[in-house]
Amino acid sequence: xxxxxxxxxxxxxxxxxxxxxxxxxxxxxxxxxxxxxxxxxxxxxxxxxxxxxxxxxxxxxxxxxxxxxxxxxxxxxxxxxxxxxxxxxxxxxxxxxxxxxxxxxxxxxxxxxxxxxxxxxxxxxxxxxxxxxxxxxxxxxxxxxxxxxxxxxxxxxxxxxxxxxx
Amino acid sequence: xxxxxxxxxxxxxxxxxxxxxxxxxxxxxxxxxxxxxxxxxxxxxxxxxxxxxxxxxxxxxxxxxxxxxxxxxxxxxxxxxxxxxxxxxxxxxxxxxxxxxxxxxxxxxxxxxxxxxxxxxxxxxxxxxxxxxxxxxxxxxxxxxxxxxxxxxxxxxxxxxxxxxxxxxxxxx
Numbered sequence: 001x002x003x004x005x006x007x008x009x010x011x012x013x014x015x016x017x018x019x020x021x022x023x024x025x026x027x028x029x030x031x032x033x034x035x036x037x038x039x040x041x042x043x044x045x046x047x048x049x050x051x052x053x054x055x056x057x058x059x060x061x062x063x064x065x066x067x068x069x070x071x072x073x074x075x076x077x078x079x080x081x082x083x084x085x086x087x088x089x090x091x092x093x094x095x096x097x098x099x100x101x102x103x104x105x106x107x108x109x110x111x112x113x114x115x116x117x118x119x120x121x122x123x124x125x126x127x128x129x130x131x132x133x134x135x136x137x138x139x140x141x142x143x144x145x146x147x148x149x150x151x152x153x154x155x156x157x158x159x160x161x162x163x164x165x166x
Numbered sequence: 167x168x169x170x171x172x173x174x175x176x177x178x179x180x181x182x183x184x185x186x187x188x189x190x191x192x193x194x195x196x197x198x199x200x201x202x203x204x205x206x207x208x209x210x211x212x213x214x215x216x217x218x219x220x221x222x223x224x225x226x227x228x229x230x231x232x233x234x235x236x237x238x239x240x241x242x243x244x245x246x247x248x249x250x251x252x253x254x255x256x257x258x259x260x261x262x263x264x265x266x267x268x269x270x271x272x273x274x275x276x277x278x279x280x281x282x283x284x285x286x287x288x289x290x291x292x293x294x295x296x297x298x299x300x301x302x303x304x305x306x307x308x309x310x311x312x313x314x315x316x317x318x319x320x321x322x323x324x325x326x327x328x329x330x331x332x333x334x335x336x337x338x339x
Contacts (some may be wrong), residue, residue, distance in 0.1 A: 013332050042335060049334055052284055055277070057303050062195040062209050067187045070216045077217070 005035050016042035183223065186232060187216055193306055194240040197315070200300035201244035202251075203285070211247055215240040234314045241301070241315050280338075287337040295330040302327050 008028060012035065015021050021029070029036045112118060142153050194215050199208035219236045226232060288296055301312040302323070309323040316323070 009336075013335055016335060017328065017331055045335055045338060046331075048280065049284075049331065049338070052277075052280055053299075053303050054305075056281070056284070057196050057200065057305055060196055060199050060205075061192045062212055063205075066191055066195075066209065066212070067184060070187055070191075070213050071184060073213060073217060074220050 005032060008035055012039055012042055015039065016046045183220060190233060190236055191216070193304055194236055196304040197237055197240045197301065197307075198244040200304055201241065201248055201297075207247060207251070208244070211243045212240060214243055218243075234311065237307075237311065237315050283338055284334070287334050290337065291330060291333050295326050295333060298323055298326040299330040299334075 005028075008025065011022065011025050015025060016039065029039060147153055191212065195208055195212040198211035198215070199205065202208050202211065215236055218239050219232070223232075226235065288299065291299070297316060298312060301307060301315055302309070309320050309327070313320045313323045318326075
């Protein structure tokens with residue numbers, strides 16, 4: 001490449017990468033052996049790069065047992081169990097509550113069936129005398145208000161000495 | 167297969183996480199390796215990336231984002247480690263990886279020399295071009311994913327990749 005060919009440098013690189021040669025560069029290459037040679041070198045270098053770049057990663061991977069080591073590290077921090085515990089926390093609450101309810105229910109049933117006379121005692125406790133119904137009468141309303149001085153809860157007419165009703 | 171897993175609902179069970187770990191481990195390792203150039207460091211970073219992914223996986227609502235998410239974690243951790251180490255890249259492991267695929271000793275030596283030259287040129291490259299090139303060489307990563315890791319549009323990835331290749335073409339004489 002001649003010193004006055006430096007203006008073609010960028011276009012040579014672009015052409016080597018894209019593979020598309022502009023008419024102007026084509027004309028220059030046909031008349032400049034140095035640039036034509038540089039073009040050939042760049043194309044060869046580009047092919048080498050295409051081979052090398054993927055090669056930097058080819059075969060690169062974690063060593064055998066990597067996933068096991070990651071899981072062991074997670075378990076070592078205790079976070080796995082913590083997360084598992086978080087996941088199952090509703091069961092941790094619901095199971096004891098359900099168990100307690102079942103125990104209470106069973107004990108209650110057991111008491112009902114084993115204590116002699118319990119049912120009779122319960123029936124007796126809820127028994128009300130038939131006369132209780134009589135108390136639910138206008139008398140209850142009267143008892144709710146306090147009579148004034150000289151008055152009575154019940155105003156019963158009585159005969160005075162002259163035989164008049166008072 | 168990866169897409170099939172991503173489209174299914176994220177599984178927080180041990181088996182589900184192990185499956186995602188196995189599907190993504192190679193790429194996550196390569197992302198770290200591209201930045202650090204050292205297998206031991208890259209493996210530590212990949213492990214830490216999966217630990218972080220595990221810790222935060224409960225907060226990940228969209229399962230399709232797991233792949234992009236763990237990629238970003240690995241890249242960020244690798245950059246942090248690289249800044250912390252402040253040492254020249256040790257690419258011996260990469261040479262071994264490439265060399266192991268060739269049986270011809272002369273070709274092997276030539277490859278090593280070229281790789282050495284390539285890494286030297288990459289170190290001289292502007293950082294934003296180098297990052298794109300490193301991620302673009304990771305197997306199974308397209309320009310959309312590279313853009314997602316770096317937080318730049320796909321078009322920018324393509325133009326930077328072109329600029330990076332042009333830089334190498336000019337620098338590797």
